[in-house]
Amino acid sequence: MPELPEVETVCRGLALRLEGRRLARVQQRRKDLRFPLPRGFAARLQGRRVLKVDRRAKYILIHLEGDEILLCHLGMSGRMLIGNGPVLEPEAHDHIILETDDGGHVRFNDARRFGMMDLVSEAGLARHKLIKGLGPEPLDPAFTGAVLATRLDRKATSIKAAILDQRVVAGIGNIYASEALFRAGLSPKRKAGTVQGPRAEKLVAAIKAVLAEAIAAGGSSLRDYVQTDGELGYFQHRWAVYEHEGEACPACECDIAVTGGIRRMTQGGRSTFYCPRRQR
Numbered sequence: 630m631p632e633l634p635e636v637e638t639v640c641r642g643l644a645l646r647l648e649g650r651r652l653a654r655v656q657q658r659r660k661d662l663r664f665p666l667p668r669g670f671a672a673r674l675q676g677r678r679v680l681k682v683d684r685r686a687k688y689i690l691i692h693l694e695g696d697e698i699l700l701c702h703l704g705m706s707g708r709m710l711i712g713n714g715p716v717l718e719p720e721a722h723d724h725i726i727l728e729t730d731d732g733g734h735v736r737f738n739d740a741r742r743f744g745m746m747d748l749v750s751e752a753g754l755a756r757h758k759l760i761k762g763l764g765p766e767p768l769d770p771a772f773t774g775a776v777l778a779t780r781l782d783r784k785a786t787s788i789k790a791a792i793l794d795q796r797v798v799a800g801i802g803n804i805y806a807s808e809a810l811f812r813a814g815l816s817p818k819r820k821a822g823t824v825q826g827p828r829a830e831k832l833v834a835a836i837k838a839v840l841a842e843a844i845a846a847g848g849s850s851l852r853d854y855v856q857t858d859g860e861l862g863y864f865q866h867r868w869a870v871y872e873h874e875g876e877a878c879p880a881c882e883c884d885i886a887v888t889g890g891i892r893r894m895t896q897g898g899r900s901t902f903y904c905p906r907r908q909r
Contacts (some may be wrong), residue, residue, distance in 0.1 A: 631703050632802030633767070634843035636687045639709050644682040646711045646733055647691065651678045656726040658719065663704060663745040673748060674699065674727070685754075686763050686799035696751040700759070704743030710736045763799040767836050772798065774830030781829065784821035789896050791821035792836070801836065803899045804871050805843065809835040811870045811880075816908040817894075817901045870902040878904040 631639070657671040667673070674693070681692040689709075691699035703709070712734050716726050725737040725746065737744070749757050764780065765772045780797050781788075791797050792806050801809070810817050812835035815828065824832060869879050874893040877885050881904065894901050 631687065631707075632805055632843075633684075633687060633800035634805070634840055634846075636689060636703065636800075637684055637844050638847050639703070640682050640684045640689055642711060643689065643691070643709055643735065646735060647679040647682055647727070647729065649679065650729040650731055650733070652676065652727050653730045654726075654728040656716070656719070656728075658724050658726070662724060662739065662742050663702075664747070666746060667748045670746075670748065673697075685760060686766070686795060687802075688759065690754070692751070698749050698751060698754055700745075700747045700749050700754075700757065701737070702745045702759075704739060704741065704745065706741040707737065707739040707744030710738055712736070762796050764795060764797050765799065767798050767800060767833075768840060772833060772837075774826075774833045777833050778825045778829035781821045781824050786821050787817060787896060788815055788819045788821045788824050788832075789817035789901055791824075792832075793897070793899075798836075801840075803901075804868070805836070805839055807871050807902050808839045808869060811903060811908060812839060814908055816905075817896060817903050819909070870904060873902060878907055880904065881907045 652674050653676075655671040655674045657666065660666060677693040677695060677697075679691055680694055683690050683692070687702065689701040689703075691701065693699060701709075714732055714734070715728060716723070716734050716736060719726060719736070720738060722738045722740045723736045724739055724742070727735045727737075729735075737746070747757075747759075754760055765776060777798065781791055784791055786794075789806055789810060792801050792809070793803065807817070809832065813828070813832040815824065815832060870891050873891045875885070875890050877890050889905075891902055891904055894903075
């Protein structure tokens with residue numbers, strides 16, 4: 630599933646295509662995605678101007694004139710694909726097509742239909758069932774070590790599970806949790822409540838750095854994920870530990886024969902990769 634850097638990359642591509650443009654034609658090719666689409670969905674979008682495209686956690690927010698937001702989630706296989714000219718022959722899984730007044734288009738293509746779209750008022754966004762429980766944005770300057778430490782205080786769960794909890798911090802997924810913990814030198818098995826003071830500061834810095842670098846690289850390409858122009862992201866080539874089980878740690882250059890190198894374990898049904906020598 631696309632994580633925060635992938636969604637941020639998609640948002641930036643959509644902003645270039647949609648901001649300031651009017652939705653001249655909207656094609657709705659089915660009644661539902663993961664959830665039923667709102668009543669009158671296409672008619673409510675058609676003719677509206679796009680004011681801004683931004684992101685909350687892993688959700689895409691397309692702000693429309695009239696104080697309404699098109700709320701989107703890519704799910705496991707959803708893709709937003711940009712093109713020029715009308716869509717003459719939609720592909721089998723092109724479920725929503727937005728055509729703009731300058732002759733361009735955006736296709737929402739989702740083979741598995743785990744993605745979703747909804748329309749919500751600007752005033753009601755913070756109360757939306759998918760948004761209201763989210764924690765702070767990890768790239769927000771207001772997200773500091775002190776903020777994270779407060780949210781982790783007395784938590785007995787593992788630090789890996791804690792930073793994957795969208796109520797603790799929004800948008801961090803499995804890949805970037807492993808990578809951030811590696812950079813911070815923290816064991817994924819460490820109790821979350823012990824990550825206080827300098828440890829929390831170090832982890833926040835690592836989270837911000839790994840997310841920023843992943844965004845700059847266009848995200849990590851996993852299975853169906855591509856950017857809005859159809860190009861793949863490249864951050865997977867910079868993973869330090871993720872999917873490097875059995876390889877030497879790039880930071881401590883440990884003896885594989887002695888330590889076994891990068892290890893993999895399962896936490897909460899997900900793979901975790903870490904260096905037992907570097908991460909404590």
